[in-house]
Amino acid sequence: MEKLFEDFSLGLFVWQAVLFIALILLLRKFAWKPILDSVNDREEGIKNALDSAEKAKLEMENLQADNQKLIKEARAEREAMLKEAREIKNKMIEDAKDEAKETANKLIAQAQESIETEKKAAISELKSQVANLSIDIAEKVVREELSNKDKQVKLVESMLGEATLN
Amino acid sequence: MEIPAIVGAGLVVIGAGIGIGKIGGSAMEAIARQPEATGKIQTAMLIAAALIEGIGFAALFAVN
Amino acid sequence: MRRKISLKPITLLLFIVTFVTYSQEEHGHADSGSDKKSEVKAYIQHHLKDSYDFNLFSWTTDSGEEKHFGFSLPVILWDGGLKVFSSSKFHHGETVAEVDGNYYKNYHGKIYKTDAEGTINYDAEHHATNEKPLDFSITKNVTMIMMVFAIMFFMFSRMAKSYKKNNGMPKGMGRFLEPIVLYVRDEIAKPNIGEKYYKRYMSYLLTVFFFVWIVNLFGLTPIGMNVTNNIAVTLCLALITYIITTFSGNKNYWKHIFWMPGVPVPMKIILAPIELLGTIIKPFALMIRLYANITAGHVVLMSIIGMVFLFQNWLGSGLSFMLAFVLAILELLVAALQAYIFTVLSALYFGMAVEEHDHH
Numbered sequence: 356m357e358k359l360f361e362d363f364s365l366g367l368f369v370w371q372a373v374l375f376i377a378l379i380l381l382l383r384k385f386a387w388k389p390i391l392d393s394v395n396d397r398e399e400g401i402k403n404a405l406d407s408a409e410k411a412k413l414e415m416e417n418l419q420a421d422n423q424k425l426i427k428e429a430r431a432e433r434e435a436m437l438k439e440a441r442e443i444k445n446k447m448i449e450d451a452k453d454e455a456k457e458t459a460n461k462l463i464a465q466a467q468e469s470i471e472t473e474k475k476a477a478i479s480e481l482k483s484q485v486a487n488l489s490i491d492i493a494e495k496v497v498r499e500e501l502s503n504k505d506k507q508v509k510l511v512e513s514m515l516g517e518a519t520l521n
Numbered sequence: 522m523e524i525p526a527i528v529g530a531g532l533v534v535i536g537a538g539i540g541i542g543k544i545g546g547s548a549m550e551a552i553a554r555q556p557e558a559t560g561k562i563q564t565a566m567l568i569a570a571a572l573i574e575g576i577g578f579a580a581l582f583a584v585n
Numbered sequence: 586m587r588r589k590i591s592l593k594p595i596t597l598l599l600f601i602v603t604f605v606t607y608s609q610e611e612h613g614h615a616d617s618g619s620d621k622k623s624e625v626k627a628y629i630q631h632h633l634k635d636s637y638d639f640n641l642f643s644w645t646t647d648s649g650e651e652k653h654f655g656f657s658l659p660v661i662l663w664d665g666g667l668k669v670f671s672s673s674k675f676h677h678g679e680t681v682a683e684v685d686g687n688y689y690k691n692y693h694g695k696i697y698k699t700d701a702e703g704t705i706n707y708d709a710e711h712h713a714t715n716e717k718p719l720d721f722s723i724t725k726n727v728t729m730i731m732m733v734f735a736i737m738f739f740m741f742s743r744m745a746k747s748y749k750k751n752n753g754m755p756k757g758m759g760r761f762l763e764p765i766v767l768y769v770r771d772e773i774a775k776p777n778i779g780e781k782y783y784k785r786y787m788s789y790l791l792t793v794f795f796f797v798w799i800v801n802l803f804g805l806t807p808i809g810m811n812v813t814n815n816i817a818v819t820l821c822l823a824l825i826t827y828i829i830t831t832f833s834g835n836k837n838y839w840k841h842i843f844w845m846p847g848v849p850v851p852m853k854i855i856l857a858p859i860e861l862l863g864t865i866i867k868p869f870a871l872m873i874r875l876y877a878n879i880t881a882g883h884v885v886l887m888s889i890i891g892m893v894f895l896f897q898n899w900l901g902s903g904l905s906f907m908l909a910f911v912l913a914i915l916e917l918l919v920a921a922l923q924a925y926i927f928t929v930l931s932a933l934y935f936g937m938a939v940e941e942h943d944h945h
Contacts, residue, residue, distance in 0.1 A: 362815070362816050362817075363817055363820070364635060364720070364724075364815065365719065365721075366661075366719075366720040366721040367635065367727060367815055367818065368818075368820060370721070370727045370730060371817060372821045372825075374727075375730075375792075375825070378737060378738065378792055378796065381738055382738065382741055382742075382788065383788035385742040385745060386738075386742050386744065387741070387745075387788045387791055387792075389745035389749070390741070390744060390748060390763075390766060391784075393745075393748035393749075393753050394763070394766075394767065397753045397754070
């Protein structure tokens with residue numbers, strides 16, 4: 356401790372104090388303030404740039420999301436339209452089929468009906484012809500019978516046996 | 522017999538040495554456990570070591 | 586960046602130069618070992634002391650005459666009036682300087698007022714009792730401080746200007762210095778003082794960090810004087826830290842010193858003087874730490890360099906040289922480390938003074 360006091364030099368202390376305080380003040384004005392300010396400005400600038408980049412990125416993402424949404428909507432719409440068209444087409448085909456079937460059925464029914472009437476007419480004509488024929492035959496038979504009674508009967512019987520009505 | 526003051530100073534220095542050694546050892550262990558905190562541990566280690574060192578110097582200069 | 590790297594080879598070169606000057610000195614008297622030992626001791630003590638002239642190296646001729654190479658510095662005394670004269674008048678402490686009818690003698694690195702013959706009176710403990718005039722001489726240390734002042738001012742004002750010229754980017758030396766400035770700001774000031782207040786202390790912290798660092802580095806060169814091994818210099822630095830801490834102390838800080846919250850009343854009374862003493866011990870430790878580290882580093886380094894000449898054989902001297910080399914590199918680290926510690930602890934004390942917390 357004694358050695359410390361002995362070593363202490365007032366002159367050096369005064370010089371150091373004066374020079375050091377002067378150095379602090381001078382450097383504060385000419386060096387530290389401008390340096391720290393510039394560094395601060397730069398850091399702020401970098402920070403701002405990063406922030407705006409981040410913002411731009413977010414905006415971009417939003418835009419992209421919007422685009423995606425639009426595309427999705429468009430696709431859904433197209434899908435819906437296609438579906439509708441398909442449905443309409445199917446329905447039309449179905450309708451056409453139904454109509455055709457109906458018409459065909461109607462035609463068939465008509466045809467059957469006309470066939471039936473034709474058939475009936477044919478049968479009745481046949482009947483009348485058979486009747487005529489029978490009358491003719493009967494006439495002839497009668498004519499002949501008139502000549503021969505036995506023969507007449509025999510003929511009618513044989514003729515009747517032959518002429519079966521279909 | 523009177524024990525000279527320098528012996529006391531020596532004892533203080535031994536104590537300070539052990540203290541700084543312990544700080545260094547613990548810091549090494551801490552760094553090994555958490556290498557990502559190396560900077561913080563080193564700063565704390567240096568400050569603690571400097572404070573102990575001050576006691577050692579105080580003892581040395583008290584007897585000088 | 587290149588500047589920093591080239592520093593080590595330069596330091597090494599300068600150490601080799603010291604060896605050369607040493608060996609020149611040794612040539613004169615190749616006497617017994619103990620004589621050499623005391624000579625090395627005297628040289629180390631002389632090296633650690635301040636001096637009135639800037640002595641680069643000295644040697645003794647074959648005829649025993651001492652030669653000095655260097656230049657004189659002005660001596661400024663206050664002794665009933667300002668006395669300014671050149672230190673060459675002392676002839677390296679050999680003669681008495683006569684100024685305006687007063688006689689002064691440089692005795693063991695201090696100036697005493699004497700009679701015309703330069704008689705020094707001693708007390709019982711062999712201390713000089715002569716009157717000492719107030720001494721404001723520009724000694725070797727003051728010259729070094731002025732040099733560092735000029736270097737720092739030149740370096741940093743140039744760096745500040747390069748920002749303006751270069752669109753907010755540093756140029757040249759600033760490229761190397763900027764990370765260190767930012768390190769002081771981000772790793773020392775901000776965490777220890779706090780985001781809110783750190784700005785006001787930046788000037789002091791940066792100045793003290795670079796001043797101590799550069800001064801320590803200069804101390805490692807043989808031409809330079811290690812300024813920080815003077816208690817006056819470290820006292821000045823520590824005192825500024827103490828003053829700034831005391832003046833920036835807020836209510837909370839003083840409350841923690843005089844009336845520690847959260848402890849019983851008898852403890853408060855016991856703690857108050859301890860805490861008050863602590864405020865003085867903290868900068869005192871700061872002063873002693875820097876002084877002792879640099880002094881001890883120099884003593885050890887120079888002793889080991891001295892051993893190179895004491896051994897006088899290839900093995901011992903070679904090993905001493907290797908040890909001195911390793912130690913010199915270690916001292917380079919210590920130079921930066923002590924600057925860092927001083928700055929961190931100052932920041933820590935400022936942080937304590939401005940801290941705001943009411944969670945007790």
